[in-house]
Amino acid sequence: MSSPNPIRTIALNNAAVAKDFKPKYTLPYIRSRPVSVIISCVDPRADPKDFWAIEPHGVPGVIRNAGGRAVDALRTLEVLSALGTGLESVAVVHHSTCGVGEHGIDDEYVREKVKERRKGGEDGSGDVDGRRFETFKHQSVEESVKEDMRLLLAHPLFPEGLMVLGYVLDDETGVTTEVFLE
Numbered sequence: 001m002s003s004p005n006p007i008r009t010i011a012l013n014n015a016a017v018a019k020d021f022k023p024k025y026t027l028p029y030i031r032s033r034p035v036s037v038i039i040s041c042v043d044p045r046a047d048p049k050d051f052w053a054i055e056p057h058g059v060p061g062v063i064r065n066a067g068g069r070a071v072d073a074l075r076t077l078e079v080l081s082a083l084g085t086g087l088e089s090v091a092v093v094h095h096s097t098c099g100v101g102e103h104g105i106d107d108e109y110v111r112e113k114v115k116e117r118r119k120g121g122e123d124g125s126g127d128v129d130g131r132r133f134e135t136f137k138h139q140s141v142e143e144s145v146k147e148d149m150r151l152l153l154a155h156p157l158f159p160e161g162l163m164v165l166g167y168v169l170d171d172e173t174g175v176t177t178e179v180f181l182e
């Protein structure tokens, strides 16, 4: 017998959760407020509900992706800037021993692995040569945070005066330290 799928196993928890469920927010409430977003890594060690003790799907919103890179979050931020009373603040959080950071894998490694495992395709969609995967092995975690802060501040579709913050999370101590652009 094959082992149970890990996500289906987790989804079984829903029965107990839904039993006493009370919605915390309504769409009118969300639309009445400015939008603040935290961008962080998908790594389980880099979960804002742990390092900043916030609710996992509360306010502010959380976008998580490989490395906590701003470029992956752009589409969502663009949509959110039209929701509520607009995008007010965005925080970029990268963590000290990220798997796609200076102690982890680089773009070339990702490219090779993707090539090995891809299904192929005749439309060119399987081509990965030249694709950027936004690993940051080549720079310090402070530099990658600053790079993402600059990218967000320069984005033409975001409002003038958007507050862009940056932090480094130390995986060992759990301490977050704010990073400032010069």
Ligand SMILES: [Zn+2]
Pocket (backbone or CB within 6 Å): 041, 042, 043, 046, 066, 067, 068, 095, 097, 098, 099, 100
């Ligand atoms: Zn990470």
